[in-house]
Amino acid sequence: MDALGWLAGTDYTIAREILQRGVAALYVVAFLSAVAQFPALLGEHGLLPAPRYLRNAYARRQPTLFRLRYSDRLLRAVAWTGAALSALVVVGVLQLTPSYVFVPAFLIVWFLYLSIVNIGQTFYGFGWESLICEAGFTVAFLGAWDTSPPITVVILVRWLVFRLEFGAGMIKMRGDRSWRDLTALYYHHETQPMPNPLSRTAHLLPKWWHRVEVLGNHFAQLVVPWLLFLPQPVASIAAAVIILTQLWLVATGNFAWLNWITIVLAFAGVSDGAWRWLTGGAPTGGIGSPDVPVWYAAVALLASALLVALSWWPLRNLFRRRQLMNASFNRWHLVNAYGAFGSVTKERFEVVVEGTEDDPHDPAARWLEYGFKGKPGEVRMLPRQFAPYHLRLDWLMWFLALGSRDSPWFEVFLLRLLEADRPTLRLLRLDPFAGRPPRSVRARMYLYRFATREEKRGTGARWVRSEVGMLVPPVGLRG
Template sequence: MDWTPWTDWTAAPDAWLGRLVLQRGLALVYLVAFLCAVREFRVLAGERGLTPAPAFLRAVDFRRAPSLFHWRYSDRLLAGTAWLGAALAAAVAAGAADALPLAASMALWAALWALYLSIVNIGQTWYAFGWESLLLEAGFLAVFLGNDSVAPPSVGLLLVVWLVFRVELGAGLIKWRGDRCWRRLTCLYHHHETQPMPGPLSWFFHRLPGPLHRAEAAANHVAQMIVPFGLLLPQPVATWCALVVIVTQLWLVASGNFAWLNWLTMILALAAVDGALAARHLPLLPDPPPHQPAAPAWFTALLLAAAALVAFLSHRPVRNLLSPRQQMNRTYDPLHLVNSYGAFGTVTRQRHEIVLEGTDDPDPQAPPERWRAYEFHGKPGDPGRLPRQFAPFHLRLDWQMWFAALTPRTPRPWLRTLVTRLLAGDPATLRLLRVNPFPDHPPTWIRARLYRYRFTTLAELRATHTWWHRTDLGDHLPPRPHDG
C-alpha cells in the first residue's frame, strides 16, 4: 500500500491532477460567489438594502468584522469589488495563476480570499451560511497549494483533506446527535419535501418507497461518519473514500439546491485522490507538467506556518465535534480560517411558505381572486411550477424566505422592509423576483400570506397537473397600503 502523499510532506508529484482540478474548480466557485454579490448585494445589504451595510459598519469595528469597506462603503464600490473578484476568479479558472511566478500566484489567491471576506463580513444574515465560511477557508488554503512551477505540497493537500474531513464528519454527527428521526432512519420521509429549496427531482425523491428512504439515510450515515476517516488513510483507500464523498455529494445535488456546498465539497475531496491512479483509469487527461521542482525554502516556511496556524485553530472545531452539544456552522474567528460545519440536525415535518400577494382593489378585504402573487425564482410559489435547479448559484432572498417561514407568527424586520420596497415599485428589488404581477404600477395593498405546502401524490399530479398542494393558513403580515 502506497503511503504517499502523506508520508512525504515536502511534495507530492503525482498529485498534480488533483491540484489542477481543485484549484480551477475552486476558482469557478469564487466566480459564482462574486456574481451572486453583483446580482443581490445592493438590494439585500446595500445603502438602501433590507439590512443596510453602512449601519452595520457603524455598529461593529474592524477587529470584529475585517473588511475593506470599513474605510468606505458605497454600492458602486461594492459592485466594483465584486466585479474585480469575478474577473480575478475567471482568470484563475482559465490558468492565470499557473502562468505567474509562485509569489504572484499566491498573491492572486490571497486577493480572492480578502475580497470575498470583505463582502461576507458585512453581509449579515444574508451571508451567514456555512458554505460562505467553507469557501473562505478553502480559499485561504489554496494560497499554499502552489502552482505549476512547484510540485503539489503534501502538507497543503493534507490541510484540504482535513477540511473535507471536518465538513463530512460534522454533517454526520450533527444529524446523529440531533433529530432522532436520523437514528430511526426516517428523516428522509420528510426532508426532500421540507428542505429549503427543492430541485426538479425532489418530488421524485420524496415519492421513493419508505425502505429506500431508510437505505438512503443509512448510506448517508456511513458516508459522513465512517468514510471521512478513510480520507486520512494511505492510498488507494483515500482515493476510494474520496470517490464515495463525491458520489454522495452528487446525490445531494440531484435531490435539492444547496448553493455551492455540494460542488465545493466534491472539488475539495480531490485533494485525497491519487493522481497517478486517476491517470491510469481516466482517458483523455492532460499530460503532467514536464518538470515540477521542489518548492523554494520561503514557500515551505510559509506553508508550515499556515499548517501550524490551522493546527492551533482546530482545537475549537475538534472540541465541537466531540461535544454532545455540537453546534452547526460555527465560525470562531473573523477571518473564517478554521470553522465547524454541519447541516440538518433538525428536519422539519411540515413546509410553510410565505407568499407575498398584492391587489389593486381599494378594499384590503378583497376576495382571494383579486390578490396576485409575487413569484420568486427558487422558493415554491405557484403550485403548478416544477422546482428549478439553481445550485451552485445562491438565491439568498429565497433561502431567507424559507427561514422566515420557520417562525410563522413572528415576521422578520427585513420582510417588512421588503414589502415597503415592493409597495414603492423599487426596480432593483423587483429584479430579484421572477414574476412582478404589477408591471405598470405598484399595487394598492400588499400582504404576506402563510401557506402549508406539501408535494402532491401521483394521483393528484395526474389529476391537477400541480406539483404542490397548499392550504391557506392566514396572514403572516396583514395587508399594508401603498401609502403605509
C-alpha cells in the first residue's frame, strides 16, 4: 500500500466533489435539452431525421445505442435514464457506493450521451459536445469515497483544461488579425451567436476596455494554462484566474455549457489547502478514503495510460500551423482538440422568418414574424440568459445567417412551419398564428447592431436593424 501512496491525491478531495457533481449537473442539463429538442430536430419526423442518418455506412460505424434501431420513445428513455443517473451523482448518492459501482455508473452516463451526440449531426456539431463527453469519461475515474482521488486523473483533468484554454488562445492568434491588434472585442459582444442581457452593456464599454479584455484573454489562455502544472499554490492561483475570466464570459454571453464546464474543470487545480486558506484555516477536505486500493490503482492507471496515449494527436495539433478547432480524433470523443472564435464576425446578420395568411403576392399582405427563444429578432426585446441550456435551433440560425452551406434542415423547418407542426413550434418563443398553418412563409436577411444609448433612450429599441435582402422568397405547401 505504501508503494501506491504517491497515487493518492489526498489534497484534492474537494476538487473531486466539484468536478464530479459539476460535470454531472451539466449532464442533467444536456439530457433534459435532448428530451425537449431532439425529437423535433432529429427525431422520426425531425428536421434531420436520425433514422435516415443511421442508414448510411458512416453512421453505423459510430458507437451508439441507436445503431440498430432509433425511435423517439427510445431516445427519451435514454435521455431520462442519463438525467436520473447524473442527478444521483449531483446529490452524492452514487459516491456512497463502492468505486466498482460508481465508475461503471458514471461511464453509463457518458455512453448514453455519446450515443445521442453520435447521431446528432449538425445540431450536435459543437465543441462542447465533445468536451462534456471527454469530461464525463475522465472524472468518472476519480472514483467514489472508498478511494482517494488518483493524482494522475487530477492531472489529466488539468491537461483537458490546458487543451481547452491554450487551444482557444492559439487558434485566435493564428486566425483573425483583430485578436493580434487587440480590436476583436470591438465587435464580439455584438456579433456573438447569442447575446445575453448584459451583452449590449459590455459592447458599449469604452474601446480601451475592450483592448484590456483582449489582453486579459491572451494572458488567461496563452500563459496561465501552463501554470496549472506547477506546484501549489501556483496551480490554485492559475485555476482561479481561469475561473474568473470564464465568469466574465458567463456574464456577457450565452455559450451553452462551454464556460460553465470550463469553470468546473478548472477546480482540478485548486487544492484542499487553498480551500483551508480561503476559509481562514477552517477544517476542510479529507472527503473519502485517504488511500487508493490496489485494485483501483490498477483501474486508474490503466485509464490514465489510455488518455495519455490518445493525447498524441491533440498535442501535435496544438503546435501545427494549420491547427484544427473542435476536432475529435476518435469515435469516442476522448482527448479532443478545442478552440473558439478563430475568426471574429464584424457585422451581425440575422435571418427573420415570417408567415402570412394572405395572398403572398399581394403587396398589402400582412406578414407576421416568428419569434425565437434566444436569437435576436424583435428590436425592443431584451436578450435572455439561457446558458448553460443549449438552444440548438437558435445557434444554427446564427450559422445560417453567416452563409452556412450545411443547412438542408432549413427547408424542412419552413415546411414544418407551413404544416404548423406542434413539436417544431414548441422550439419557438412566438407562433404569430397561434397554431394555425400560414398560407405562406418567407425568410428575409437583416443587418443588426446594438442601439447606442441615445437611440435606446429615443426609441426604446435595443437593436437597430436594416433589411439586406430576401433569403427565401414566399413559399407555400404547394411550392
